[in-house]
Amino acid sequence: MADQADISRHSHPLSGIVICCTSVPAEFRTALAKKAVDMGARHVLDLTSDVTHLICADLATPKYKYVARMRADVRVMEVEWVDAMYDLWINGEDINPTDFNEKYKFPTFHGLAISLTGIQELRERKKIEDNVRLHGASYHPDLTKSVSHLVAAIASGREYEFARNNSISIVTVEWLYDSLERGMALDESFYDRELPREMIGVGAKPSATVPSGEKVEVSEKRKIRKRAEDMLGSGSQQIWSDIMGQAANPKPKKRDEWGDDPGDDVIMLDYPPQRPQKRGPVEATGGKARGIMSAVTFYIHGFKDKHEKTVRSVLSSHDATVVSKFEDLESYRESSRLIIIVSHTISKPDCPEFPGAKVVTEWWLETCLYESRFVEPSEHFTNTPFEEFPLTGLWGMDICLTCFTGIKLLHYQNLITLLGGSFHDVLGNERTLLISNRPATGDKLQFALRYDIPVVSDDWLEACVKERRVVAFTDYLIQGQGLANRAHGMT
CATH class of the missing domain: 3.40.50.10190 (BRCT domain)
Structure with a gap:
């Protein structure tokens, strides 16, 4: 006789799955959500930390971009994913959601139109062409205004100038291969041809997962939504309308990684x-x-x-x-x-x-x-503009923030990356440094003290910018002076 767990699994095959939608029209989303809930899933409007699957119809949305950059734990699926399972389930068949993962995975370059320039090797061009088509995009040997992305090996030439003048995204070859590795189209601003070579792709993908028991999740409420990360290009990535909206009403609705208004998936105005x-x-x-x-x-x-x-x-x-x-x-x-x-x-x-x-x-x-x-x-x-970046001493530093909110949180995240460090939302015991606002409180602080991770004020970050080098932690430690043994003098 089947035990209760087996019965529950057969009757509610999506039990434990939390779905969220992006770019799905409201009338379709309602029907889709009902089917998923009937099969045991939970449907949420906001991209909260417990979401396991993002159902997507278009990759040019803030939810998609956030998952691509920050949420390696979320699967991105086609709209047909729920329908395919539901049709079998309603007819009495037992289904396993994992059997549908690959077939209904949202294509990496879904709907994009891609062209190349500056890549002379025919074998390489053919390889790119095949990958582009295999993963949901159309390939265009000739650059026209209908092209969405120009993969450019060099920052010059007629095609390059045409793309610049017609608002076509220009990316390096690394964008293509990093996106294929990630399984999602990554934020183009991290692969801008005009970025310094050593900055290409830095911060575009999620960090390696921190083992359970060695991490403290970010719990600060966000006053600036993560979708504010895609506006001004070259690493700046802000959406003005969101910033203005949050300024008027700075308290988020709930504790989550990123709250979205129902059905609101505008990526750029x-x-x-x-x-x-x-x-x-x-x-x-x-x-x-x-x-x-x-x-x-x-x-x-x-x-x-x-x-x-x-x-x-x-x-x-x-x-x-x-x-x-x-x-x-x-x-x-x-x-x-x-x-x-x-x-x-x-x-x-x-x-x-x-x-x-x-x-x-x-x-x-x-x-x-x-x-x-x-x-x-x-x-x-x-x-104001910074004198020099990146700073050599910041390479290899894994940095977290705590007790910051609003625009300062967003700017410090981007500044750490600009200066050459690696920003992490999650604090694990292998992190190099925790930068804290005052007063320094919370789980992250206690975790840092427990694992002997230096905790400094943001004055340290300002000092590094002004000195154009990584300064010693010692003068900026804000708690746990016993950490001084790790406050090594960097020059």
Whole structure:
């Protein structure tokens, strides 16, 4: 006689499975969820930490991108996956969900249109062409505007310039092979042709899984959703509309890795929507509140065309004046504050200079939007370009953060990667360092103290940036001075 576990397994074959959907139209999602629940699964709208399967119809969504980068534990499946099992189950057949994993796995390059340039070896081109087609994309020997991705071996040539001018994603060959290895299309911004060679692919994939019992999961509530990671390219990756929305309502709905509004899967807006400002200068006539950038004239430098358009739109939506030519700043020297905004991937020595103008990065602008005010560039070291990166001493350092929230959490994650370190959400006993906000509290801190992992304040990170080298931990330890034996003097 079958035991109770066998009966339950046969009657509810999806017991223990938690599904979440992305890019699935609401009417289909409702029917799909009902079938899955009938078979014993649990359906959630948010991509919470207990989700086991993401049902996907389009890879250009924030949930997909987050799973690709951060969640190696989640399987990404086609919509047909549930229907295939349900049709057999409803007819009385016993099913094992694992038998359907490969057949209904969401194709790595689903729906993409890929072209190549700069790859001369015919055997290599054929290999790429076959892989592209085998994994769900179409291959285009000729580059047209319908192509979504150009795999470029060199950052020059007619096809390269055509792609730049037509908002076609340009990636290195590593993007192709890393995506195939991951089984998901990775974030293109980590494979930008203009990134330093040693930065290609850094941070694009999940870290190796930390063994059970040797880790503390990230438990801080996120004020900035993870889908804010795909906007400005070259490692910056923010969605302005999300930042503005979170600034208005900074408390997340629930404790999870990433909360999504029901059915909300927008990955990128042509331009961010305006929202009312809490306060701002008032015009003398009419009493209309003016935007937080109304007294500032900007020059934008160092962004790709589509990203420059986004920055320009954001600035304009907050009543800034934006000039198209560097020399046009001269006309506003007496009447306006001048700011040059550059990509955070441009080092300070490479930034243009203009008398009286402050130079900031898009991280400064994100902070202004998050706080709904004009932030003085001098208020935080992440607002302005960095002198030098990556820092040699950070290679091989596995770093975690704790007690940070909001925009600072997001910027510090990206800064660690920019400087050459490896950021990890999960704290395991093999990690090199824990950077904590004050006051330092929580499970991560206790875990670090137990396993003799140095815990420093973010002043250490600022000191490394200013000194252009990795400084010793000693002066920045915030708890557990017994850790000094590991606070080695790095130079």
